[in-house]
Amino acid sequence: MLEATVARRAAHLARPAHADGGSAISFDSGYAFPGTLPDLSAAAERALGAYRREALQYGPRFGLPDMREWIATLMCDDGANVVPGDVLVTNGAKHGIELFCRLFTEEGDTIVVSAPTYFTAIPIFRSFGLGFVEVAQDGEGIEVDTLRQQLHERERQGLEPPKFIYNVTDFHNPSGITMSRRRREALVALATERQIPVLEDSPYRKLRFEGQQEPSLKSLDSAGVVFALGTVSKIMAPGLRIGWVAGPRPLIARMGQLKSDGGTCPLTQRVVLEFSKGGGLVPHLRRVTQTYADNRDRMVAAVRRELPDVTLAIPQGGYYLWLHFPAGTDTDALAERAHDAGVSVIGGSAFFAGESVCLLRDQRRYMRLAFSHATHVEIDEGVRRLAAAYGSSRT
Numbered sequence: 155m156l157e158a159t160v161a162r163r164a165a166h167l168a169r170p171a172h173a174d175g176g177s178a179i180s181f182d183s184g185y186a187f188p189g190t191l192p193d194l195s196a197a198a199e200r201a202l203g204a205y206r207r208e209a210l211q212y213g214p215r216f217g218l219p220d221m222r223e224w225i226a227t228l229m230c231d232d233g234a235n236v237v238p239g240d241v242l243v244t245n246g247a248k249h250g251i252e253l254f255c256r257l258f259t260e261e262g263d264t265i266v267v268s269a270p271t272y273f274t275a276i277p278i279f280r281s282f283g284l285g286f287v288e289v290a291q292d293g294e295g296i297e298v299d300t301l302r303q304q305l306h307e308r309e310r311q312g313l314e315p316p317k318f319i320y321n322v323t324d325f326h327n328p329s330g331i332t333m334s335r336r337r338r339e340a341l342v343a344l345a346t347e348r349q350i351p352v353l354e355d356s357p358y359r360k361l362r363f364e365g366q367q368e369p370s371l372k373s374l375d376s377a378g379v380v381f382a383l384g385t386v387s388k389i390m391a392p393g394l395r396i397g398w399v400a401g402p403r404p405l406i407a408r409m410g411q412l413k414s415d416g417g418t419c420p421l422t423q424r425v426v427l428e429f430s431k432g433g434g435l436v437p438h439l440r441r442v443t444q445t446y447a448d449n450r451d452r453m454v455a456a457v458r459r460e461l462p463d464v465t466l467a468i469p470q471g472g473y474y475l476w477l478h479f480p481a482g483t484d485t486d487a488l489a490e491r492a493h494d495a496g497v498s499v500i501g502g503s504a505f506f507a508g509e510s511v512c513l514l515r516d517q518r519r520y521m522r523l524a525f526s527h528a529t530h531v532e533i534d535e536g537v538r539r540l541a542a543a544y545g546s547s548r549t
């Protein structure tokens with residue numbers, strides 16, 4: 155083994171969790187339901203035939219012009235005012251998060267995240283040496299009045315303002331909460347007043363099972379403070395690794411200069427375009443949404459049956475249930491036992507950036523279950539195994 159000291163940005167990071175995959179039923183990952191992965195063979199054939207010279211060449215730094223236009227149209231149809239020049243195509247949304255950090259932060263800076271937050275983003279933020287202002291959520295999303303007070307308090311203490319606000323707006327991962335309209339307006343207003351950029355990450359937005367769509371933060375922003383992340387991972391397939399960041403053009407232009415991957419794969423971009431332009435996306439989305447709505451219902455029923463002590467708010471879309479266990483439960487330890495019993499889940503503490511003492515008390519009473527990946531039979535059996543692990547911890 156090489157005896158070298160890794161960089162500080164890597165030394166900060168926690169050791170990776172279970173990597174065995176194994177035979178456990180998986181409620182831990184945001185994987186797509188395998189039966190919903192679209193057949194892209196005709197689109198790929200066209201991409202490799204009619205578009206071979208483009209598809210197999212280095213791609214343009216900002217993405218294929220057709221792709222940038224497709225994304226801008228998608229966003230305009232969703233109420234935002236975006237032109238192709240505002241869009242940078244990335245290798246998935248997580249790549250967008252990384253580029254955003256590269257553009258806006260220095261080691262030692264602070265950013266705002268909700269508590270809980272998207273747990274895969276936490277190590278990305280940590281790798282940039284960032285600290286966190288954690289803000290609780292209620293049923294309407296991140297508590298903007300609390301954030302206002304926290305910003306005020308930092309100012310009073312002579313601390314630098316946070317460099318940006320990271321927010322998962324719709325069907326939050328992990329809490330499933332969708333922000334109310336008035337909270338969205340309040341967040342955009344506060345960010346505008348304080349001139350703090352907002353990174354809106356909303357990969358599940360189109361996976362709505364019921365209820366009314368609220369305007370995106372991006373569509374409410376007339377001052378150019380909101381950057382929107384996007385991805386085809388949840389609307390098409392995560393393996394494609396196509397995402398984007400859309401924001402004010404001069405800053406997107408700088409972000410593009412920090413992107414050193416030789417251009418996001420043009421072949422995959424063209425496959426996405428051909429699939430969508432061939433009319434495949436709309437019926438696919440309908441099918442996917444129905445599958446996840448059915449999975450959600452099945453898992454909610456299983457949790458109510460097997461875990462009557464647990465409370466949960468039913469999400470109107472997305473991939474996740476966020477369970478709240480009775481006082482005294484340690485969901486990190488429960489996740490270990492559940493894993494031994496053949497179901498993988500993620501205990502609460504993984505979803506908290508972890509620096510606000512007041513928020514630490516309760517986090518191990520939460521647990522995230524993904525209903526996206528399992529079959530109905532697996533959902534029933536997996537929840538039964540989880541309940542058995544929970545029951546054995548209480549005897």
Ligand SMILES: Cc1ncc(COP(=O)(O)O)c(C=O)c1O
Pocket residue numbers: 184245246247248249272322327355356357384385386387392396397
């Ligand atoms: C909130 C959030 N952002 C980003 C992603 C990942 O997107 P991508 O696959 O495009 O990197 C996920 C996937 O689980 C997510 O839940």
